[in-house]
Amino acid sequence: MLCADRRDLLLAGLAGAGLAVGRLRPGRAAAPIDREKVLVVAIGSDPVGLEPAANRAEPIGSEIIVNIFDPLVSWARDSDAEPQGRLAESWRVGDDGRRYSFTLREGLTFHDDTPCDAEAVRFSLERTRRLNPYMRASLDAVERFEVTGRLTLDIVLLRPVPFFLSLLAQPQSGIVSPTAVRRLGPDFASHPVGTGAFRLQSYTPDVGLTLVRNPSYFRGPSTLEFLVYRVIADASTRRLELERGEIDICQQHAQLTSLPMADIDSFRRNPEIQVIEISSQIMRQLEFNNRATGGPVTDLRVRKAIAHAVDYDGLVDGVLAGTVDRAYGPLPTTNWAFDPAMRSLAPHYDPQQSRALLAAAGYAPGALQISLYTFEGTFWAAVATFLQASLAAVGIDARIEQMEFPSLRALHVAGRFEAALDGREPWYNDPDAHITIGYLSGLAETAMTFRMPPDTALDGLILQAQTEIDPTRRKTLYGQIQARLMARVPAVYLFTNKVIVFARKEVQGLVVKSTPPLNEYWSVSKTRAYP
């Protein structure tokens, strides 16, 4: 027989269970879904900012933005001379390079069926400039927006910005529905309304997002009914999920997720998986502290010796298994301003010359010791270890210091290093994205830059290239900048990461982009259902 306390306990338990059940809402039964109509994309974590004014170039949220919103213009390929029109049907740039006159397509509507017109574009870009600190740098050059007609808009700049169209092609330049913004207020951030190929249907934190197709999309509705982003934090789990067909797509080196290097070979051998690779502008280099006032790397001969000590082909083809392309200078080969002369100017692997340069600089074998700082992770560790071995072969004793990003940033910005692995992932397609922030001496201590010392001639060229509106003259200026930088050896330019997408073989029509490395899934279809 139960004693009084046990009965109380039992009754309390039953009461609790009853309360819990009472709070449960009836479940919603799922309609049967055709798996051919659903594309599942793995992401490493929750997005931060699902609309242009709230996203500070965070990659996962940015990829969702490019599928929900459209910008005025968009890049088809990095090497193209200029972007293609998206919401803009055409545009004209004034002779002084300060006035951009856009004409929008007829009949554009947002997901809430309100019209996307010139007034909406003005509202949207002004709002993003006001609310998004990340976009202020891009849109601060705008003096005013002039709505000149229902579908025509002029954007007048304070100064010529020859890459202004590239700035407008960023995800954060996507056009939002003014009606939805006014109606939803702060809730707009979690209920984004754009013109894009998909609408946000649901978002469950740490589980993922479901986007449903926009049936009246102006480029034609997607063949996919649903685009599902699935949060899978662990790389091994993502691999298993892809192999089992529980997800359709995951990405490598495209910021969204990163799989271990060994998995790539496994996927290449798997007939169920297709590996889609494109070259990118994601630069990786061994940076020297170019503002150091003492120490070995202030000597040009030492910097050159280190550059000649690296077996570039071994690094690209061996250690990194062809998942990267060789970099030949400050600009990646896919950038339109890349000067092909850099291929011959770039340092080549020559250990003998390296030893000779070190001897000329007064360093006997084993006498030179440097610390080599790098980010965390197996990828960076593999690169750093290879460099350490390369340097050891010419008599340089390099000690690897792998650090968490915040600590490395603090050390880098303070200039407390000799050599550090670093990278640049440009968000807009223009040489300016690599050169200005990286090498302009006035910005040397404002971010993780090459810490260039004042150089009137180089600084002048960079500032001139920033505002030169003639494309040919601009390309010549960037050629001169590249040549000057190569002579100074501010870094050992190692490689550019390829953007690699692993997709189930059923996935067709994916156009992979590299700057920024974010995919639109409007053109994707699936050939058959999974077994």
Place this chain on the structure above:
Amino acid sequence: MIAYALRRLIAMLPVLALVLVIVFGLTRMIPGDPAETLLGPGATTAQIDALRHELRLDRPALQQFIDYVGGLARGDLGASIKTGRTVASELAARLPATIELAFAAFALALLGGIPAGILAARRPGGPVDRTLQFLSLCGVSIPAFLLAFGLQYVFSAWLGVLPVAGRNSAFAVGEEQGGFALTRSLLTFHLTTFGDLAAHILLPATVLAAFLAATLGRFLRNTMIDTLSEDYVRTARAKGLTERAILLKHALPNAIGPSIMVLGVQFGDMLGGAILTETVFSWPGVGRYMFEAIRARDYPVIQSTTLVFALMFMLMSLAADLLSVALDPRLRQDRGRG
């Protein structure tokens, strides 16, 4: 007993305050801050400073602590630095997943640990006992991540019978995925959905349960062996009771009390394991939320999730204590006095 429970509840307050101070101090001691982490390598110092100011991280740490404690006193856990949403709403979205996982693991631990303890105690040193002792040793010593990957490879990659990760199938578009999804699908008889959710919870719950089941089994075996040598058991045997009746009706009720206390304490270890298990299995619970918050240096989230874990640990210890008292009248007298 109510007075005892109240005393214990009041005694939790200084412990929680201490946890709060320690966690607040530790988060500020980790290098880097949320603004740097949020903006990434390309950010300029000016952009970072602007965000730091916007997030009010440029104020003295003491002022931040006073504000946080003031907020807590008003029931405000603050807002996530990463997402801008309130920590309370984000925790509420994730707690059900963790609770369902913890209860599933607890149930599996009881289902595995109690029979194992009883079977092993029947013939100490026999083949069943030795086998169970070995399995229990494995359960106690195997790292959770290794067990997780092992189970994923065997049951998902190799046999293909269970999903790799997640709370439900990614292709189950349109189904409600949040809240007490498993419980709800069962109580509303959506059995297909329930089957999918149950298949997804099985592996992470097994990983979480392994340590608990092994500990429970070993502890129960030892107390059962002691109990089976008591006079009243000998008397029961002399009276001709069946072995089954002796084990289940006489020995088990007397031996289980200390094991329940152990379960309560070990629940804390299980919560610690939830951080890793939820990450490996992409389980959308508080453990993974905490893991992501630590990576992003999301101070309010780290502080609040730590408080929640500490509170859950203390409440489970108290519940185990009270349950032991309810089951053992001798303890009731002690607690009443103490």
